[in-house]
Amino acid sequence: MGVSPRSADDSPVHRLNPLTKLVFAVTVTVSAFALTMTWWPLLLFCAAVLPMVIASGTLRKFFPMLLALWVPIALTVYVIQGFFYPETSRVVAEIGPLELKYEGLVFATQTALRIMVLMGGFFLLLLTTRPGALMSAMTQRGMSPKTVYVVSAALQIAPALAGRAQGILHAQQARGLPVKGLRGRVRALVPMAGPLILGALTDVGDRAVAMETRGFGTSRRPTFLTEVPDTAAQRVARTVMGLCALTAVVANVFGVLR
Amino acid sequence: MGGPAALLALCGYTLGAMLTVSGAVAGLPTTTVALLPVAITINIVMGKIVYFSGLPLQLDSIGTVLVGVLAGPAAGAATGALASIVVGMTITPGALPYAVTAALIGFVAGTLARAGWFRRVPTALLAGGVIGVFAGVVSAPITAFVFGNAGGTVGQSAVIATFQAYGNSMLKAASLQGLVADPLDKALTVALALTLLAGLPSGYVHRFPFVQQHRVLAVHRLVPRRT
Amino acid sequence: MIEFRDFSLTYPTGSRPALREIDLVVPRGQICAVVGAEGAGKTTLAGVISGVVPHMTGGNPRGSARVGGRLLAETPPSELVGEVGLVMQNPFNQLSGARFSLREELAFGLENLGVDRAEMIRRVEAVMADLGLTALAGLSPYEVSGGQQQLLAIGSALVMRPAVMVLDEPTSQLDSVGAGLVFDALETLRARGVTVVLFEQRLERPARYADRVLVLDEGRIVADGPPADVLTDPRLAEWGVAPLRYTTAARRAAERGLWEADRPLPVTLEAAADGFAAALKSARTAGGL
Known part of the structure; x- marks a missing residue:
């Protein structure tokens, strides 16, 4: 990475x-x-x-x-x-x-x-x-907060999902399923990719609600906690x-x- | 040697992708904005699984197509372009020049969805083929001029090399490879995106007005099923 | 603070209304718990109070619903910021995803509203101190525990200084340590004078923390009153809510004459222990044992 x-x-x-x-x-x-x-x-x-x-x-x-x-x-x-x-x-x-x-x-x-x-x-x-600093700098230079949001969130959600997948792999390994080697891992990953992805998609509704109740998407000019030197x-x-x-x-x- | 082709392909495409994104994202509702990062994650995860499986496929735009279908051409285009930026930041900077192709995939998917191609499976798969033709043609200048026709998988490179060996120019060889491989790849991408859509709860699509407005999906997905 | 008049709501995918003829007034500063079975309409009611339903989900409302005097049908959630804060079940889903430390995550809402930077820092630090998050300020929101993430969600709502906090089963996905953290935070809310509507499936916490309990069954409010009355109502099971075990134990004891006649049925462990101790004592003095 x-x-x-x-x-x-x-x-x-x-x-x-x-x-x-x-x-x-x-x-x-x-x-x-x-x-x-x-x-x-x-x-x-x-x-x-x-x-x-x-x-x-x-x-x-x-x-x-x-x-x-x-x-x-x-x-x-x-x-x-x-x-x-x-x-x-x-x-x-x-x-x-x-x-x-x-x-x-x-x-x-x-x-x-x-x-x-x-x-x-x-x-x-x-x-x-730091990705956070790059993103802050972009927002402060006038890039749309929505664009910056998408990139920042993707940078964090992808590893978080990978972490979940890793957890499932370990569990399967503990149950004695063969997950050795690249092919073995892929074979173990495919059946869980569907549920994992569907879960991530359904989470979107909640996340949108959480963002909207915190003022995301309003047309007000944002301010910034971190100042980029x-x-x-x-x-x-x-x-x-x-x-x-x-x-x-x-x-x-x-x-x-x- | 070289000439302006490589530079124009690189700069023009990057600039185009940036303009697409800045124009498209600002107008999106929050639910769509929240969907985009997940769609990008789907692109990355599936792209990686397929890459490591050694299959001669890409399947790295399932999320892009999904957003195009759920939220329209602008959202689809933004997903594609931003996915390239995220891949560029996390996996390889080599993805950055392809941002426009990725954006076009989402845009065409959204446009065809609006026209009703995704209501039935056969037309949806055909839509995948059409998306593939666009993707193949538009990515060819990048593959040819920026990456010297390398940069793809071994299989892609072998096909391109064959076309070049038969006397085609670099751009033509890259385009031909794209036209051979992309329509099939994107048809499969569409099939997988539809499978995901079918697995979502029935109220889910109601969060996306685009689906309602243009009756994007088959009617049976929209009638009440809740008990 | 919250005022519902004959309010009903039907989802576009639903054949029956998710909420029916809700009449509800919650005064400022009250901690009001809403209990009910899965599918009774708790999440829908939570969504309506916070402006999410129907603005983000679709649905046809009838009747009127107001928060702080504002008609909810005309106010999307982004305009209720500062009026209502919402905390949902899943802590992970409530992280914005776009901020790389707890401190930045807490500031997310204030940044969106364009709050002055000095004021923003003051509020964020104050909320972190209140909720005990200061030591974690620099960590990624994704590397702290579920309970801490839920505290973060509460804090993210609290920095906006809402008059009402809606907590929709905030501990259903947490272990007991995490749940403890969240309910301690409830005391902070009470101290700040925030009106709280707490949605719960289990009764232990409402019994302990709420000023008032409502029972929701198939979209209707079927009971409303102080915890000691509502949670001892014999019809709870009919409404799909499992009564507290110590309440049930005391009721069985009462049926056999082993509970003092004038003593109300208990809704907390302490009250149950006192009641049984008293019953035991009177049984002894009566020479029964």
């Missing part, structure tokens, strides 16, 4: 306003996709994402998470595009009936690196930000990053860098 509910760690990066980290993630992603030099995303990753990760002290969590998700995609893109990239001419190697093509490898490298930047940017945000420097940084991203998009669309 990417979200650390109450991480004990603290660093200058953790203390940044969540919006600053969100804008950072978006900016590096957009820049990685905007510029067309093959190795550019790697430079971006090493020069922008990596220093932030190191400063946040989350390197040990960051890399396992990134590699677990990125390596399979990278391998797939190399296999598919290395061998089957359309309209190619330069063949690098022949493996049986398959031809490994230069253009395909270049494209695969670029795509894999871009995805690495996308994932890295967002992992940095998630590893160093922000600084002038961060505001400037966000503007600058936004401008960078915009410039990159414009440059890309008008073909300046091609």
Whole structure:
């Protein structure tokens, strides 16, 4: 799971306003996709994402998470595009009936690196930000409380349901039912998924009542218990990053860098 | 190489999804708002079960379709888009670019529900097929340009690779794969969503005015059954 | 405070009315318990008082129902905030889900209403102190016990400073420790002068805490009065309510002449013990034993 509910760690990066980290993630992603030099995303990753990760002290969590998700995609893109990239001419190697093509490898490298930047940017945000703080920051910037509600509640209800499922699994295990291994667990999960989900759906009525009796959905302008710290420097940084991203998009669309 | 396609697919789609959400959610009644997180949870839970089972399916939009049917196109679209954001925050950021596809699934489900396609099982399954066609076509640019046609399951990648090997362009290969796999997947998704609906207490749908207004479901679900 | 006049309600899916011809006046500050069998209409009545029925569930009301002078048929729950607080059976379902600590969960309603931040902090801290939640303030609402979650639900309603609190079987899904926590909170409500309507299936707690008990049977109020009268009514079983065991024991004793003739039947354990002790003593002096 990417979200650390109450991480004990603290660093200058953790203390940044969540919006600053969100804008950072978006900016590096957009820049990685905007510029067309093959190795550019790697430079971006090493020069922008990596220093932030190191400063946040989350390197040990960051890399396992990134590699677990990125390596399979990278391998797939190399296999598919290395061998089957359309309209190619330069063949690098022949493996049986398959031809490994230069253009395909270049494209695969670029795509894999871009995805690495996308994932890295967002992992940095998630590893160093409490979801509650991110959500508060979004509401305080004027995002609709209903939208923020849906995301926050989904972040908490999913683990709560998973917890119930876990409880049932343990009970079945205690009764000697085979729930070993992934397949065994799936087989044990399927019959209880129905009742669990139906239960969650019926709970919705009660929850809506509880929310409505506490003033949810009124058009009044909300106030906030937690204040999200922000600084002038961060505001400037966000503007600058936004401008960078915009410039990159414009440059890309008008073909300046091609 | 690359050109604006990848960037446009990424930015345009993300921007579209964000606009959809901000427009759609504000007008929803509280009961629908409370339903959305549960629907997103259903997407995630079923998506995970199916993923680990190794079946060549996705089934990760059951909740989205359910909301589309119960609360209409806007609510369905919001569910899809926000589900992608939640998955992006908890499982993989790779889900974020697909937010628009997810939104479209909910939107089409809601629109077809309003038109009455969900009153009978055969038309409902057909609706699933239609949803699948939209999903397949709209997700193709993301699969092709952002992920270089990787990023799906091994099965999906193999199918795409085959299409590319027969000389199709990347976008065409991704679209063809979507058109082969998605209609079946979404028809099954609809079937499961209907099964869930049938399991809910009869008073439940009364909390959702959309169902009443457009007679979305078969009549026998709406007559009094309470003793 | 609460005033029902000839009020009936039928759900869209129901063939019979869920509430029939309810006439009810609850004065300010009273703790009023409503008992009745499963399906007698308790949850519906709780929903009507808090504005949830019919606004969120559908249903056709007849007659009038008012809280604090406001006609409920014209007031959705979100406009009753500050007037009525509702606590339901399942503690888990009442968590908003959108707040990541107990303190933030308590502030949820105040944030929605746009209450000034300083005032919000003051109220939240005061309620936490009242209910003994201060030590848990930073924990996730999902990692505390069911009883604590139910206290949180009570607190979340209480921060809104309601004149009326509706508690719909607040302890039916809790263990005895959790139930104890909730009923201690009832004393806080009494001290604050809050009007309480407590819906219960079992009679021990109403007997102990309520100023007044109503019995609901098939949507009608069939009995209304002080706990000592209503809970000893011989017709309780006909209404689907199991009488207290010590009341039944005393009644059996009375039938055999083993209960003092002028002593009322007991509705609390203490009264029962006193009664049996007295009966034993008089039997001894009479030389029977």
